[in-house]
Amino acid sequence: MPYDRTVTVKGPFDQVQQNVRSALADQGFGVLTEIDVQATLKAKLDHDMEPYLILGACSPPLAHRALEVDRSIGLLLPCNIVVRADGDEVVVQAFDPDAMVNLTGLDAIAPVAEEATRRLDATLAAVEAAGRNRQDGSA
Template structure:
């Protein structure tokens, strides 16, 4: 199962991260949380060589629509978007909302997941 959409970036890690945050904002989403996993892991005394940042993003209007339909879908909110380094390259991607929402088993939520996924994929593509 392909659970994520990702693309290799032609930009640096820092540039990709900043462009991605701007693209998310430009597409009516907000960044609720930004977690630098490299810093968190190293802060606990473990070595971690690669930069890896998780952005938890949300569009309140779309989230409310989904939660009003089925509150348990909240287990999958907010959406996760990442930027990371691997083998001297930078990648940006999104955990696919369509894959997650299919686990809920409510077909009426699929259209919302498709909409969110299209928006976040567009943001990733514009950032790389």
């Protein structure tokens, strides 16, 4: 069962991750947590790897709706967004909210998952468009 929604864009990692943050904000998400996996693995294990961020994004209204259905849904919140370098491209991945419905088996979560999916897909589309505009020289 796929559990991600993914786009790949060309561009500098720092610019793409800023585009992700901006697109999330435009869709009503705040970034509550940030894990710099690259820095953490370097500091703790002296392991070098490509830039890799995990952003914990949250839409309070959607989180509230989900928690009203199932208090244990907090195990699946916030929505994790991964921004990672892959050669000269940057992969942006969002946790697929439909997986919440499949994991919990709660049909009442479906409307929340559908709204979250719509917003995350809009976020990914905006990131993809920003990458295309940068390539075309229009941004």
